[in-house]
Amino acid sequence: MGLLTDDGRPIFLQIAEKIEDDIIEGRLAEESQVPSTNQFAAFYQINPATAAKGVNQLVDQEILYKKRGIGMFVKEGARSILIEKRKEQFYEQYVITMVREAGKLGITPQQLSDMIQRGADEA
Amino acid sequence: MSRAEHVILECHDLTKRYRGTEAVASATVAFERGAIHGLLGANGAGKTTLLHILSGQIYPSSGKCLYEGQPIHENPLAMSQICFVKSDERAWSDYKIKDLMTFCSLLIPTWDQSYAEQLLRLFHLSANKKYKNLSKGMQSLVGIVKGLASRCPVVLFDEPTLGLDADMRETFYDLLIRDYGESQRTIILSTHLIDESAKLFQYLTLLEHGKITSHLETEEFMKQAYYLQGNSSILERLMPDERVLHHERLGSTSIVVWCGQLEEEMSLRQQGVEISPVPLQKLFVYLTRKNKRSHGKEELPHEIVS
Numbered sequence: 001m002g003l004l005t006d007d008g009r010p011i012f013l014q015i016a017e018k019i020e021d022d023i024i025e026g027r028l029a030e031e032s033q034v035p036s037t038n039q040f041a042a043f044y045q046i047n048p049a050t051a052a053k054g055v056n057q058l059v060d061q062e063i064l065y066k067k068r069g070i071g072m073f074v075k076e077g078a079r080s081i082l083i084e085k086r087k088e089q090f091y092e093q094y095v096i097t098m099v100r101e102a103g104k105l106g107i108t109p110q111q112l113s114d115m116i117q118r119g120a121d122e123a
Numbered sequence: 124m125s126r127a128e129h130v131i132l133e134c135h136d137l138t139k140r141y142r143g144t145e146a147v148a149s150a151t152v153a154f155e156r157g158a159i160h161g162l163l164g165a166n167g168a169g170k171t172t173l174l175h176i177l178s179g180q181i182y183p184s185s186g187k188c189l190y191e192g193q194p195i196h197e198n199p200l201a202m203s204q205i206c207f208v209k210s211d212e213r214a215w216s217d218y219k220i221k222d223l224m225t226f227c228s229l230l231i232p233t234w235d236q237s238y239a240e241q242l243l244r245l246f247h248l249s250a251n252k253k254y255k256n257l258s259k260g261m262q263s264l265v266g267i268v269k270g271l272a273s274r275c276p277v278v279l280f281d282e283p284t285l286g287l288d289a290d291m292r293e294t295f296y297d298l299l300i301r302d303y304g305e306s307q308r309t310i311i312l313s314t315h316l317i318d319e320s321a322k323l324f325q326y327l328t329l330l331e332h333g334k335i336t337s338h339l340e341t342e343e344f345m346k347q348a349y350y351l352q353g354n355s356s357i358l359e360r361l362m363p364d365e366r367v368l369h370h371e372r373l374g375s376t377s378i379v380v381w382c383g384q385l386e387e388e389m390s391l392r393q394q395g396v397e398i399s400p401v402p403l404q405k406l407f408v409y410l411t412r413k414n415k416r417s418h419g420k421e422e423l424p425h426e427i428v429s
Contacts, residue, residue: 004322009400010342011322038304045296046322047159048304050341100395 004044011046015054020082023063023074030079034064034072127192131156131309132177132205132277137186138333139172146172147183148333154311154326159303161324161341162313165411169333170313171210174279177311178207190277203232206273208266210282212254220265221250231273239272242298246291259286267295271302280312284320292316296323317404329407331414341403348382348406353396368409380409 004014022028035043040051055072058064063078102112133153139146147169154160164170175181176188179195179202188194190201215223220243228234243250246264254262263285270278284292300323303310311328314320327344329337337344348368351358355377361367362379369380380401385391392398401409 010345012342038301041300041304042297044322045293045300047325047341048300049158049325050322 004046011044011050012053012057015040015044015046015051016057019054019058020063020086023079024082024086026079028074030074030076032074033070034074036071126153129155131191132311133189134173134177134183135187135189137173137176137188138184139169139176139181140184145333147176149186150330150333150335152328152335152338154309154328156309157307158309158325159299159323160309160311160326160328161317161320162311162328162330163317163407164313164330168330170330171281172333173330174207174281174311174313175209178202178205178279180207204275205277205279206231206270206275207279208270208281208283210263210266210285212262212266215265216255217253219251219253220248223254223265223269224250227269227273231275233274233276235272235274238274239268242268242272245294260288260291263287264291267298271298274306275308277309277311280310282313282315284314284316292319296320299323317407318402321403327403329410331411336410336414345400345403345406348380348401348409349385350399350401351377351379351381351385351391351396352399353377353391353394357391357394357396368413380405382410 004011004018019028019034023030028034034055037048037052037055040046040055041048044051055064059066059072061081063075063082064072065075067073099109099112102109107115130153135151137147137150150169150173162170162174172181176183177195179188179198182196188196190198190205193201195201195205218226224236224239224243227239228236246261246268248257248261248264248268254265257265263283264287266280267283270280270283284295287295296319299310302308312320312323321341324341327337327339327341328335329344351361353376355372355375358377358379361381362370366381366383367379368382369378371378385398388398
């Protein structure tokens with residue numbers, strides 16, 4: 001789970017991302033139950049409607065599904081869908097940002113690529 | 124959902140005059156059912172007066188005020204469904220807490236006495252203490268007990284956290300969320316502690332000089348404005364523009380608070396301008412300052428700022 005960040009980003013998006021992270025990193029297995037809206041609300045001290053909006057966004061994306069009268073569950077195949085989605089975001093979020101910062105510092109694309117190789121060797 | 128199902132409490136063109144000044148001036152707003160609403164406004168904006176009228180306990184000079192489509196004033200049924208928690212309950216001064224709880228149980232049909240007792244214990248409030256001998260924070264807690272144990276479909280809290288320490292404020296937020304999660308009642312809460320309570324609110328209502336200047340879902344409200352941070356030579360090209368709420372410059376870097384549509388977002392980003400959200404409390408400050416300026420009030424003189 002972890003804490004919400006107070007950076008002014010919509011809270012419902014942060015809730016959706018927390019659930020996504022939990023699925024990607026295996027803390028929430030496929031076909032397992034997701035905490036209820038009220039549990040999210042109490043845990044993060046947020047409006048339950050906001051928590052519901054975050055959860056519903058993942059229902060719309062077919063990551064979660066509702067079992068009538070029981071609650072929300074992680075859909076089979078959700079993890080691989082999320083990983084694909086995150087790969088697409090990875091380019092925008094990390095690569096572009098990194099290249100821009102490198103440009104500011106005068107690091108050439110070749111130097112950058114060497115650094116990535118070095119990082120991969122060390123990690 | 125139809126409008127009638129969606130709205131529980133509304134006022135139309137509501138005005139309240141006190142000796143020639145308008146505390147509330149043609150306020151029109153509809154509060155959505157089953158939501159927690161934040162009522163924001165500077166000191167003297169008319170928050171307390173508006174809540175007081177909505178509770179049915181004082182009359183407006185003109186305008187309409189409806190609960191479930193029915194007039195609130197002189198309507199005992201509507202008034203029994205709305206619990207108003209004042210920040211300053213003067214009428215309670217000479218009574219002991221246990222007497223106050225008895226009054227509540229007689230006046231509020233949905234009163235939950237056992238929940239009230241549970242809350243009094245949680246807050247370490249002893250039933251035999253007189254209200255006027257309590258600290259401001261403890262008086263606020265008695266109000267919170269009234270509001271939560273009322274179990275009313277509509278609860279109006281006027282500055283419920285005045286004088287409360289951080290620990291008790293957190294406890295209040297937790298209780299409010301839990302209660303709301305179970306009951307889906309409608310809550311309208313006014314506060315000056317904007318940042319810490321922002322995440323409680325589904326809707327925000329902004330009151331300025333007695334007028335409702337906006338009523339939006341919290342996310343929509345926040346989306347109105349951004350910080351633009353970058354090279355002054357780029358950002359100063361955006362000015363003058365009435366969408367600039369605030370502007371600061373340090374050396375060759377500028378920060379601009381932009382309120383409204385931003386057509387040039389892509390090109391600004393490409394020029395290295397960082398675009399980020401404005402925290403609610405800051406946004407509130409910029410909006411109220413802008414409004415004060417348009418009301419002809421002075422900003423802080425430079426000598427005081429520096």
